[in-house]
Amino acid sequence: MALSVDQLAAVPESVQRADPLAILSDQDRTRLADLVPVRHERMSATAFTFYRGAAAVMASDLAATPDSGIVTQLCGDAHLSNFGLFRSPERAMVFDLNDFDETHPGPFEWDVKRLAASMVVASQANGFEEKAVRDAARHSAKSYRKAMVAAAEKTALECWYARVDADEVVAEIGDRFDTASSAATQKNLEKAKHRDSAQALEKLCYFDLAGAHIKSDPPLLVPAGEIMPDMGRDQLTAAFTAGFERYRGTLQNHVATLFGQYRFIEAARKVVGVGSVGTRCWIALFGGDHVGDPLFLQMKEATTSVLAQYVPGYEYENQAVRVIDGQRLLQASSDILLGWVQQLAFEGQQNTDFYVRQLRDGKGSVVVEALAPEGMKYYGRLCGDVLAQAHARTGARAEIAAYLADAGKPFDNAIADFAVEYSRLNDGDHARLVEAIADGSMSADALEKSS
Known part of the structure; x- marks a missing residue:
């Protein structure tokens, strides 16, 4: 030994x-x-x-x-x-x-x-x-x-x-x-079991004649238009749509076909967790062909692992790919919409590796404090x-x-x-x-x- x-x-x-x-x-x-x-x-x-x-x-x-x-x-x-x-x-x-x-x-x-x-x-x-x-x-x-x-x-x-x-x-x-x-x-x-995109739509959005909009609750939830006030709605939509089109290219063909049936509506920055606070994290709302067919995706910044400097010999050109490959290896069942995109971050204007997944897909945890x-x-x-x-x-x-x-x-x-x-x-x-x-x-x- x-x-x-x-x-x-x-x-x-x-x-x-x-x-x-x-x-x-x-x-x-x-x-x-x-x-x-x-x-x-x-x-x-x-x-x-x-x-x-x-x-x-x-x-x-x-x-x-x-x-x-x-x-x-x-x-x-x-x-x-x-x-x-x-x-x-x-x-x-x-x-x-x-x-x-x-x-x-x-x-x-x-x-x-x-x-x-x-x-x-x-x-x-x-x-x-x-x-x-x-x-x-x-x-x-x-x-x-x-x-x-x-x-x-x-x-x-x-x-x-x-x-x-x-x-x-x-x-x-x-x-x-x-x-x-x-x-x-x-x-x-x-x-x-009931945490899904429909539940997220009800909790995170409000509705007007134009449709669904993500609520503003700064600093924990901030619509993209408030973070980039100098960019018009059409310009923001074009930027996010282009990014998610590149993300679509990282999905398996049959899943990409599924994702292609949804259209981008709106995005917002959302603070999550404890250790992740301060990293760039977005949620994006998509709509399908029916009114009751929302899809929420999370786009989360992937930075260098805290272990990297202590375990030499492993190089990753893309930190999001590192996260996805590790998840698919270790997790018994992984989200079919798990993918990645490299995107110029609006905050800081730096190239950022993001991994993308469903925001809520039955996610839950034991109440440890109880x-x-x-x-x-x-x-x-x-x-x-x-x-x-x-x-x-x-x-x-x-x-x-x-x-x-x-x-x-x-x-x-x-x-x-x-x-x-x-x-x-x-x-x-x-x-x-x-x-x-x-x-x-x-x-x-x-x-x-x-x-």
Whole structure:
């Protein structure tokens, strides 16, 4: 075994760590300046929201510790809130990884550590006792280990077609946890089935005699005409239409034919997530031949993965293609409208790589804040299974499985030890951000409106 199991528990010493606030500030320089304060505000809310937005900080920390040397395609940001529901092309609800902005090759355990540490941070935020906190992390690692070892006995096609049925998740939660938190989680999962372009149209648009228009709710939702007031409506429409025509060229022919039946109506900048705040993100409304046939697409900026500088030897001319290729490799079912376009960004006038996907297609997630200890432990096992399912689709399946078979149960404990120790680093980093906002050295803006 190249790396002893005990070494997996190591966290970087203070002298080894890059300044976490400096890392965040470096990212801020490439983001839209008017949205940076919103990002800081969202990250400062809790230790967990900080963790969600600090993938770059953790990437630096992981690179400063020993690794297995077993490289596979990583999600790159496999915290528990980046798992969730969406519809497969066959219209079945599935549970899987659903965020690949940071996907990149790297040591397999980096994804496992990112997941396990998120279990600890979220469990602490929910007020769990110390044993329950550690158990949540340990069970996620155990589930990953056992599923990965089992995958080595399956064929490549069996691993490729494996997926988690969302209805089973809902039923499992209901059967195991007859509590108010279980009811809240089940309700949220059920709501996801109705999240689609029609629901987005109702929530994000208003109507007049000219038809549908995207609402204005700055800075979180801003129609393109308000961002570029010097451009006329026809000029904006032409620019977006040309971009989406290039995007259409990245789709498979039969999907391109489907997309060709929709016409562009309007676009707006929309703030999403925590860590993504400040990157360029657009939503675009399209209409079909019938009044009740809307389509919402999201056009999201793809920047260099936070892992790239720590895993040399991989070059990507187009960051959106990196995201799409990683998603299609790791995800059991991917959006048929997943594609990309290079576009001159209106803000900053710079060439930008955008990946494009449906804005809402049954997307939903477990309410992490509502989980009790048993629910969190179950969710950790579920996410560990799904992460293993993703890694098992790669060519490193056998090598990872062999390492884990040799490691056995000590792997679970080492990952849990790492997760608990790393949560302390995260707490300290979060406290520093709160202090920096309080003393004015970092800006924050709580302009949170419904959108």
